[in-house]
Amino acid sequence: MNDSYLNFVNSPFGARLARSLGLPKPEVLRRYRADKPEFGGLIAIGAAREPHLLEALAQLVASIGVTSVAHESAGLWMPLAHRHGLMTGRFEPADAGSAARLAALIFDASGIEDSSQMEPLHAFFHDTLRSLGKCGRIVVLGRPPQECANPRQWTAQRALEGLTRSLGKEARRGITANLVYVSAGAEERLEATLRFFLSPRSAYVSGQVVQISADGLGAGMPDAPANNGGSAPFDWHAPLTNRRALVTGAARGIGAAIASVLAAQGAQVIGLDIPAVRDALEATMRQLNGTPLAFDIAAPEAPAQIAAALDDQGVDIIVHNAGITKDKTIAKMTAAAWQSVIDINLSAQERIDEALLAAGILRDGGRIIGVSSISGIAGNLGQTNYATSKAGVIGRVQSMAPVLRARGITINAVAPGFIETQMTAKMPFALREAGRRMNSLSQGGQPVDVAQTIAWLAHPGSAGISGQVVRVCGQSLIGA
Numbered sequence: 001m002n003d004s005y006l007n008f009v010n011s012p013f014g015a016r017l018a019r020s021l022g023l024p025k026p027e028v029l030r031r032y033r034a035d036k037p038e039f040g041g042l043i044a045i046g047a048a049r050e051p052h053l054l055e056a057l058a059q060l061v062a063s064i065g066v067t068s069v070a071h072e073s074a075g076l077w078m079p080l081a082h083r084h085g086l087m088t089g090r091f092e093p094a095d096a097g098s099a100a101r102l103a104a105l106i107f108d109a110s111g112i113e114d115s116s117q118m119e120p121l122h123a124f125f126h127d128t129l130r131s132l133g134k135c136g137r138i139v140v141l142g143r144p145p146q147e148c149a150n151p152r153q154w155t156a157q158r159a160l161e162g163l164t165r166s167l168g169k170e171a172r173r174g175i176t177a178n179l180v181y182v183s184a185g186a187e188e189r190l191e192a193t194l195r196f197f198l199s200p201r202s203a204y205v206s207g208q209v210v211q212i213s214a215d216g217l218g219a220g221m222p223d224a225p226a227n228n229g230g231s232a233p234f235d236w237h238a239p240l241t242n243r244r245a246l247v248t249g250a251a252r253g254i255g256a257a258i259a260s261v262l263a264a265q266g267a268q269v270i271g272l273d274i275p276a277v278r279d280a281l282e283a284t285m286r287q288l289n290g291t292p293l294a295f296d297i298a299a300p301e302a303p304a305q306i307a308a309a310l311d312d313q314g315v316d317i318i319v320h321n322a323g324i325t326k327d328k329t330i331a332k333m334t335a336a337a338w339q340s341v342i343d344i345n346l347s348a349q350e351r352i353d354e355a356l357l358a359a360g361i362l363r364d365g366g367r368i369i370g371v372s373s374i375s376g377i378a379g380n381l382g383q384t385n386y387a388t389s390k391a392g393v394i395g396r397v398q399s400m401a402p403v404l405r406a407r408g409i410t411i412n413a414v415a416p417g418f419i420e421t422q423m424t425a426k427m428p429f430a431l432r433e434a435g436r437r438m439n440s441l442s443q444g445g446q447p448v449d450v451a452q453t454i455a456w457l458a459h460p461g462s463a464g465i466s467g468q469v470v471r472v473c474g475q476s477l478i479g480a
Helices: 004-009 012-021 054-064 075-083 119-131 151-171 191-198 253-264 275-288 302-310 335-358 374-378 384-407 429-437 447-458
Strands: 042-047 067-071 087-089 102-108 132-142 176-182 209-212 244-248 268-273 291-294 315-320 362-371 410-416 469-472
Touching: 004 012, 042 054, 042 119, 054 067, 054 102, 054 191, 067 119, 102 119, 119 132, 119 151, 132 151, 132 191, 151 176, 176 191, 191 447, 244 253, 244 302, 253 268, 253 275, 253 315, 253 447, 268 275, 268 302, 275 291, 302 335, 315 335, 315 447, 335 362, 335 384, 362 384, 362 447, 374 384, 374 410, 374 469, 384 410, 410 447, 447 469
Parallel strands: 042 067, 042 102, 067 087, 102 132, 132 176, 176 209, 244 268, 244 315, 268 291, 315 362, 362 410, 410 469
Antiparallel strands: none
8 A cells, every 4th residue: 555645755845844844754665676786885793792693793794795894892802803804993973965874783792791791882872873874774682581691691681672672763764673682502593584684675674572592403404504594505595495385365465475475585385365365366376386275264174175285295384374354342242253353363273283284294394474463462452353363373383382393393473563455555544644653664564574574484594583473563662
């Protein structure tokens, strides 16, 4: 759907009017395009005492071909920076039109063990934040608090969440900020996640906390080298080549976008939707050289039908996108409306996965990705059934992650906020505008933003990410 306000204030006349009246001016987000470079510009790298992730950062910088400068605000770690081939320098705030604008800021806070050691965070971001260009990226790296050696270290590492989310709200201009906790021993699993958060693929993902674990990585994955997260070798430009992906609710909207992005990354897509939209499903799959499956996932026989249709080759990725809404306050909601939403949005996922896992159709080393919602995190007026189902998706992800670890299967969820779709286009004007503006990026997301986040979680280099929920909401104030 078209955002008329965003388009207007980014026109020459609209920009002048917005500036004179003091109106907010959302930035036109830079999203991934195959005909444009994915990475570029200058990256500033900072660190506190004894950083543990500099080697991984240096390897990433070399692999994506960007220039990086290690900031001198924490001089104690400069010998390490030189050892890893990082340039060193200091930054002064750049003018708005300066060519010295930075593309990204990365801070390695993994060595902070006490709240008294956090001054380098201030020094680095004080010096660099005003030099970060439009649609720039901020990534803070740390250690998972629950894995810290003592309460002081846990406290300091947990404090990074407040820093990162505040940076995302202060930076504006289409800039995102995210925090990645890297377990000891999982340093070599960092690249796929760093690439995602530094890339325009993560345009609408901000204020998120992701943990990369070393536990169980590579289980059930044959020919797994040590340098890419426990998976077989892959091409960064087409990482899902030779992988089969089942996407439910794939006929149109977010589901069609998910299918398209997975196919663009090399996956063979099987799109599933209800028989009533068979024509739209077949048209979508035809464009992607995919396979359509027309089943009603709420039907008792659906899991067996899906298993039979996939049994010949199996699948590597399952994306549970299909869902419905039947909104009413609970006092006015019928039992049928309650049950149908729970059944389609949640129970059907459980039944399908149980059937595919029991038959070995979802292969070891596979990925399960559910689509939750901000409503499942914060609740929503008139959506008790929907919010219950989407909170259940989160519970399922968290409860199943340890169960699936032995087979090397990860399970995660995305939680979209306000996404520009046919459904949100039907909302009353005031509610629609509130949904768009009540986030750090002051605009709604696009279906492709959800799709790109799912593709990252499906990536072979994301084997260390499981049991987690990533919001695709522009750092929405709702549920923050």
